[in-house]
Amino acid sequence: MCSLKRRDGEIFITPVNEKGNSMNIKLSVSQSLEESSLDMISSEQSSAEVNIQLDKLPHEYYLPGQQIKCKIMLKVVSTIKIQSISIQYKGRGKSFWTEQNPETLEIREFSGHEQYFSSYQYVFGVQNGREQLIKPGYYVFDSLYRLPSLLPSTITNVFGRIIYSVSVQIQSSSHDIQNKEISRDFKVFSQLDLNDYPDLRFKVENLTSNVYGCQCCCLICCKSRVIDMVTVIPCGAYIPDENIPIFIEIDNRSRLNIETVICEFYELLTFTAMTPSLDSRRETRLLWEHKFNGVSSKENRFFQTILHLDPNYKFNILNGSGIVDGKYFLKTTAIIPSHKPQTSEIEIMIGTKAFNDMENIFPKKTKNGVKSPLNRMIPGSFLIAEPENLKKMTEKDPLLPKNRHQLSLNSMTIIYQGLGKTSWTGNSTTVGDEELHECCGSVEQYFSESFICFQSFNQKTFYADKYEYNTEFKLPNVLPTSFCGKNGQVIYKIRMVITSHLVNTILKEDEEEFFVKSVTxxxxxxxxxxxxxxxxxxxxxxxxxxxxxxxxxxxxxxxxxxxxxxxxxxxxxxxxxxxxxxxxxxxxxxxxxxxxxxxxxxxxxxxxxxxxxxxxxxxxxxxxxxxxxxxxxxxxxxxxxxxxxxxxxxxxxxxxxxxxxxxxxxxxx
Missing domain, CATH: 2.60.40.640 (Immunoglobulin-like)
Structure with missing residues (x-):
């Protein structure tokens, strides 16, 4: 049941449901409202026109979890009876293609369907309610809907699509608008937080080895040689506008020449159909390509380049979809004449929010030091230390004293150490008038690696300036977690030792501890x-x-x-x-x-x-x-x-x- 009241150019509609609860809906009446070019229920004989307006432009995207603000504008030309006006928000995915049997020429249609959400709202009247007389004028209905937090991005392809739409349906006995429905699509761009995938923040390495020799069945009658190809990237996930450093090493121990090495970054879309049987279609799109020179026989070569993820390209993030899947791969191919190419592939995840603490693993070079301390390392990951950026190297304690313009140094060494210590007081014994306590404990070393940044047997003079020396050390794969207890501790630290050439003693020694969390x-x-x-x-x-x-x-x-x-x-x-x-x-x-x-x-x-x-x-x-x-x-x-x-x-x-x-x-x- 619904009642209408008109006051000061506005109409207040108060629908009453079966329980007796009422809800006021305000309809603004404006004779100056311009007609829109959007989809309308209109014709020369139509007594009403309907227009849907969203708070975003057609080319803009909504994010999962955002609220949609929708306006339904109804222009009534002549008095009509309307039973209800409803609005539906829905998101759905569909896959489709045909396949022809070459022998029987039978055409089979494959399809798959899924629905992400569907929500109805009645902005006027109720379902199967009593019809209300609506006089000529302009009426505006407001509607709000919050999208689910997990949605795949909008995509349109020859093998399928994911679309989101809002539709309006009017129930009326008038023949020109009877049970009419109009709809408007809107776009959704999914979000992916890389911090939900912590295992992707570490180095990714892919090694392929191919044996090349004679083509006999046993491969024993003549010698065969191996080509090893290693592709390395710093981590397995990135966001648009980031750079991906790519390192490739090829060890060609065969008697063949590699003509060229191609590095490609491509997108792979997979569409799945469930009817009449399980089937899939794939589509690849090349996004980036870089070519290197070849590698001669018995030669070892190292290549490197940088892949920039274009921020203007719409990367398909399809989390939450079961029929459409999008992945990105970095592919390295070694072209060998008269032989099958040797390939290596690494899957790269593309997200929208970067890792929070990537600087803990790859510290950035900054004028004032590392932005956050080296901590929370995982066994098998890389430590990169910059001696001038160690925590204790502050402006108050510079390497070069202010009252000297030059300094002669002998060497500077960076030492990575992992130590375990136990210590406690055991049983006590009395000898004469003295009470002796037994000291218990031991020390073990998990690793100790030294890197000489510079070493001079002659006089090496440093003038007043700043100098950078970079070192890199990979932690062993098996390490205990850092802790400090009453009777023991496990500590990991980086030490920097500088010796003077003139006095042949340690001029400066600094150290900084870092935390290791073991993952077994x-x-x-x-x-x-x-x-x-x-x-x-x-x-x-x-x-x-x-x-x-x-x-x-x-x-x-x-x-x-x-x-x-x-x-x-x-x-x-x-x-x-x-x-x-x-x-x-x-x-x-x-x-x-x-x-x-x-x-x-x-x-x-x-x-x-x-x-x-x-x-x-x-x-x-x-x-x-x-x-x-x-x-x-x-x-x-x-x-x-x-x-x-x-x-x-x-x-x-x-x-x-x-x-x-x-x-x-x-x-x-």
Missing amino acids: PIVKCKSKKIGILWFKSEYITLTTSISKKGFAIGEIIPLLIHVTNQSSVDIIFIEINLMEQIISKEKRRAIKKIEENIIWKKCIGGVLKCQNRLYDVRIPVDQDLMILLLDGADIITAKYSVVVKAVTKQLQTCIQTKIDLIFGTVSIQ
């Missing part, structure tokens, strides 16, 4: 000998590792897969399964029933013979997986594990690893 990965490794025993049989080694064993629902499981194929058999694909095992028990007879389900599955590329490959796979632990948390139940339990299978081609055999997982609701702090 869970690693499973399996090896299997595959091949024909009369010719060549070598091992295939499959190694899988994850950063921890326990994950909370909503987290991402980072899975690293390293395959070493030394056999003469190709691995056609690698299958990753997230397995669920439900165990039902009967206590009386001590029997049990086991049910196994695959709740997540993905297949990735294979590995050719005599090659190594490293894959980085991310398994989302979202609500759709329906993880069972059955703590406290004795007769029924649920176990989860990640099973990785490497399937070979000729022998149809496989090698697999299994890592058990524990799921919860609160992540590990």
